[in-house]
Amino acid sequence: MGYPKKHFAAAGLMGWLFMIIFFLIFIRSIDLTIFLLLVSLGLFVLIEVLDTSFAKPSHIMYLKYWVAVGLVFFVTVIVDKVVRVVQA
Numbered sequence: 001m002g003y004p005k006k007h008f009a010a011a012g013l014m015g016w017l018f019m020i021i022f023f024l025i026f027i028r029s030i031d032l033t034i035f036l037l038l039v040s041l042g043l044f045v046l047i048e049v050l051d052t053s054f055a056k057p058s059h060i061m062y063l064k065y066w067v068a069v070g071l072v073f074f075v076t077v078i079v080d081k082v083v084r085v086v087q088a
Helices: 005-026 032-050 058-087
Strands: none
Touching: 005 032, 032 058
16 A cells, blocks of 8 residues: 655655754754754745645645744744844
8 A cells, every 4th residue: 555645745845854853963052943943944845745726725826824823933033033133
C-alpha cells in the first residue's frame, strides 16, 4: 500500500525541523526567532507544494489561516530587527 501525500509532507516537515535544530546546535547559536522564521518558511513551502488547483480539502483551507498568522509573525520580527538596527 502506498502512503498518502500527507505522510510524505509530514515526514518532510519533520526532516526540515531536525535539520534546523541540528544546524543551530552545530553553529552554537540557538535563537528562537531564527528557528521560528525557518519553521515558518518550511511550512509556507509545504503548503505551496500541497496546494492543488482542482480539489480543495478542508485541511488546506485551515493551513491558509496559519500561513497568514505566520506572515504576520514574520513581518513583525523583520520590523523589530530593522528598528533595533536603526536605533543603534
